Amino acid sequence: MNPLQRTLLEKIGNDNGFEHIMASAPDGVMLASARHPNRVLLTLKHGAYHAIFHTNSVSLLPELQRNFAAQYEAQSFRLASEAALAGLLRRAASLSRALPNQAENDYQQAVLRELTALAPTLAGTEVERMVRQRLGQSKFRDAMLDYWGGACAVTGVALPAVLRASHAKPWAECASDAERLDVFNGLLLSANLDALFDRFLISFDEQGSMLLAPALAGIDLQPLGLAPGMKLRWLNPLHQPYLAQHRARLRQHRTDLV
Structure with a gap:
């Protein structure tokens, strides 16, 4: 993943409820928010975006799986476009603010x-x-x-x-x-x-x-x-x-x- 692609991931996160950069590595970026406790690791592999959520909530992943069932595989969401990734992060941020506690x-x-x-x-x-x-x-x-x-x-x-x-x-x-x-x-x-x-x-x-x-x-x-x-x-x-x-x-x- 080149610097331009990493910057793009950071911007998509910032615009959709994950505004803080927690860590950056050659193959991905970890994002968080001041408004909820959940984090997400974003990577770009083989032309697709991948999102892995780090959460203590028992409800977040089941809720996301209902909305994005076709994109979920092996603990990761695979998104084919920037718009799809933005939609996933936006929904995850909304749920993170709503779900207990x-x-x-x-x-x-x-x-x-x-x-x-x-x-x-x-x-x-x-x-x-x-x-x-x-x-x-x-x-x-x-x-x-x-x-x-x-x-x-x-x-x-x-x-x-x-x-x-x-x-x-x-x-x-x-x-x-x-x-x-x-x-x-x-x-x-x-x-x-x-x-x-x-x-x-x-x-x-x-x-x-x-x-x-x-x-x-x-x-x-x-x-x-x-x-x-x-x-x-x-x-x-x-x-x-x-x-x-x-x-x-x-x-x-x-x-x-x-």
Whole structure:
């Protein structure tokens, strides 16, 4: 790999979420980021780009393999073009910011900064509780946008202004900040679906197909934005425990598929 090719790899990394050069060698470059803990080794061999991720996350590689299955081989992603490499790095950076426990770490740092600026007498008061909830909900939404690629988990609508970060296990019922900020404890949904999901009027089965609560029986579903066959665009096994709890809250013993 010549110096021009190495510079190109560094620029692609910098533009797509891996802005720091950790090491450079004749056959590759190791890149990292200040916004997440994951690293990637990029090489150029036989006219193709190769990316090997170094991560402690149990979720990153499975998520990337779903999106880039055809490019994955022997612990490495093989990309045929600069655009394809940029797309992989961009998705990896988004996931790295969203997956546990990076969202929680970002939240704790934001809380510390904001509480430090408050008067000491406000510690432990309603003001602190409101600060924590506001920052937590903001960080959760950011993580959900990153994880779902800025599009509704069901419809694929990619208009952030109408998307809501919906908790499967409600915020107030979560046992810890880790649960509240877990990207798998909820879905990114368009506003109409969020309202229904938040009220336990819709949920999703183990395969991601939409379920209806009994209160919707006999109601014209079209004005609610519901249609036959609606389902999640994908479903990670880590969603399952939260969705199981959510399904249990539906107000009927027997739930019908849309």
